[in-house]
């Protein structure tokens with residue numbers, strides 16, 4: 001029962017998508033999966049048109065700003081998962 005609950009809370013899809021564009025790998029909001037030709041805004045705030053990345057494109061350096069924001073998002077999500085777990089336990093009278 002506990003295991004079922006925790007799995008349900010911890011899997012919420014990717015925190016961000018990564019896509020190489022304009023000479024670096026940038027991160028994108030998780031709501032829509034990146035596709036070539038899509039107009040998107042990177043996590044670091046640049047409006048870009050996505051490309052169809054080749055294997056070589058994936059070797060581009062990771063954008064530092066996007067990486068920082070992606071880490072922040074991951075941390076915030078982790079915090080909210082912990083918070084919901086605590087709520088659940090409280091409601092079930094575990095402590």
Ligand SMILES: [Zn+2]
Nearest residue numbers: 026044063066
């Ligand atoms: Zn970026």
